[in-house]
Amino acid sequence: MTTSSDRLKISSLIQKMLPWDKSGEKLNADREYMRVLSRELVQVRRDHPTDKRDLLNAMVNGKDPKTGEMMPDGLISANMVTFLIVRF
DSSP states (O other): OHHHHHHHHHHHHHHHHOTTOOHHHHHHHHHHHHHHHHHHHHHHHHHSOOOOOSHHHHHHHOBOTTTOOBOOHHHHHHHHHHHHHHHO
């Protein structure tokens, strides 16, 4: 695991030094777009509750059965992005 982790670090360092390769910038911009959009969707659902039986509603309104705590918006957002990526 350490070796592959080191390779990833070296690879990202090399990419940062290649001025003609903008793929890292595009990837970061795409990640930020998905993060912002997913947070906005969570906020819209909180501001305008619905009776829909969907995954977003379950994450926004669900409570942990043991602690009674609700998922923080950042975690909901991260899960939304993960589900989107896994879907493709």
